Amino acid sequence: MKISIKGLLVATVLLLAALPMTAQTAPVYLVFQNFEAGDGLAAAQGSTAVIEASGFVDKSTKSAKLSFDTSGDPHENLQNVVVTSSDGKAVDASAYKYLEFWLKDTQGSNTHMVSVLDAAGHIYTGWDDVKSQKDKWVLIYFPLKTLTEKGVDVKSIKEIRVGEWNAGTYFMDDFIFTSDFKAAKYLK
Numbered sequence: 001m002k003i004s005i006k007g008l009l010v011a012t013v014l015l016l017a018a019l020p021m022t023a024q025t026a027p028v029y030l031v032f033q034n035f036e037a038g039d040g041l042a043a044a045q046g047s048t049a050v051i052e053a054s055g056f057v058d059k060s061t062k063s064a065k066l067s068f069d070t071s072g073d074p075h076e077n078l079q080n081v082v083v084t085s086s087d088g089k090a091v092d093a094s095a096y097k098y099l100e101f102w103l104k105d106t107q108g109s110n111t112h113m114v115s116v117l118d119a120a121g122h123i124y125t126g127w128d129d130v131k132s133q134k135d136k137w138v139l140i141y142f143p144l145k146t147l148t149e150k151g152v153d154v155k156s157i158k159e160i161r162v163g164e165w166n167a168g169t170y171f172m173d174d175f176i177f178t179s180d181f182k183a184a185k186y187l188k
């Protein structure tokens with residue numbers, strides 16, 4: 001039997017069309033909070049946190065501003081922004097590898113204490129590895145598997161906190177979950 005290339009192509013296309021749809025792939029990133037709705041921000045003890053009319057990308061008009069006067073170990077409950085989703089509900093981040101957010105440090109070059117809480121109240125707190133640069137927006141990323149190892153359920157992330165040691169002012173924006181380090185570019 002002679003089978004033409006064209007015939008093979010048609011057969012392949014028909015076969016592909018007949019295959020069941022695979023599970024829906026997750027979007028490249030999931031926004032937890034970008035402050036554009038003017039909500040989802042509180043301050044931990046010893047600090048103030050406000051949503052300011054400033055952002056680091058063209059489409060962003062608002063970001064979170066953390067300020068405090070006394071330096072010291074922030075732990076998870078001092079000198080922190082407390083960030084929630086706009087509807088206050090927990091978010092399923094299990095399809096992603098990283099938590100990412102942007103931070104502008106007007107104090108200097110610091111690492112940041114990241115805390116993540118799930119809906120059941122489990123909490124992970126630890127210093128991240130990414131140093132900020134004075135007065136520049138820097139992308140901070142944090143592996144979600146670290147949370148899983150510490151018993152935090154990434155299927156129900158309820159709250160993210162970011163704390164700082166050195167007294168000063170820090171801006172933060174676009175808390176997202178993603179597996180793609182370049183996801184930030186989609187936010188522009």
Ligand SMILES: [Ca+2]
Nearest residue numbers: 034055060062
């Ligand atoms: Ca924003």
